[in-house]
Amino acid sequence: MNHETFIADIAASLPEIAGAILFDTQSGVLAQHLENEIQGYNPAAIGSKITAIAKNAAGQINDITTMQITFDTMVLSCRQLPGEQWLLLLHAPELSAGMITMALQMALSNSANEEETPSPDFYETESSWQEEETEQPLEEEPEEELAFVDTEAMIAPGAPLAKQLNFLQEELASCIGPVAMPVFHELLTTWCHKHTPSAETLPQLVDLIEQEIDDPEEIKTFHANILSILS
């Protein structure tokens, strides 16, 4: 297969396609076509990250067909070809999976007489990387068996520290957003296992909470806001 021709055919087949990359897991970028508006994109980095996602996923799932990542400006659709190659298409959200398959078939037909052309039904071929040695999954923290703590009861109206704890939870939410509640309950559990829950040990809970906030400025604001409940 002539890589350049193959990618040029794909890119020319549909106006919604702004970029096409043929990436090989061993050799890197084999061919690329990027429209002017995405000339600043990094095809090599995109290719290596996509293949890393696929290898990582293959550790858990063995029947992956396609991957698609939606960004605010563009969609990145990824299909594996035989021989460790990946076709990565950057396109407008309107482009359907069916249209991509059609464009792929046309490009393959055009290069059918070339040596090493994959068969037209390659897109149905089972992925070879699924049998490869997979990348080590993210190292997980060892799970600690902790006794159950009824954190809901601790923040329920009338509970001794309810006012302070609800205030801390609200302040955490203003820093880290919608996941504050589950995070806060997890921290409450940790706090209860390490300390006797009381007004005196609240600073230790605050320390735990502050470790969940990334932005140093937000930590300062958080700390300033919650000082009143520590006194």
Add this chain to the structure above:
Amino acid sequence: MASAKDFARLEQINGISHAILVRNNGQVLSQASDITAVYAPLIAGSGIRCDSLSTDMGGSRYIHFCLEQESGQNVLVFPLGQFYLGIITHPNCERQEIIDQVVLFLKHLK
């Protein structure tokens, strides 16, 4: 503000099999199960790499990731700060409808 129960409510949406909240280090915040143990590393690993793709794509903001399986199931990953929300769909569901509903759910939380 979202609670763990709020996220679990996503599983009541037609077509959604599991909703799994994972920290970016792979730690699961949802209720532990065999399914969460299988999918959590995938959700965190995919989310982190999709986030980092932004720098290779002119600063484009990552909205969601979809992995299609031959079984018809989809794995969707949505970024939430230092967390990722993974959605496992039932086979042959209306994927875009589910994505729209999850996006709406997340908007209401913020």
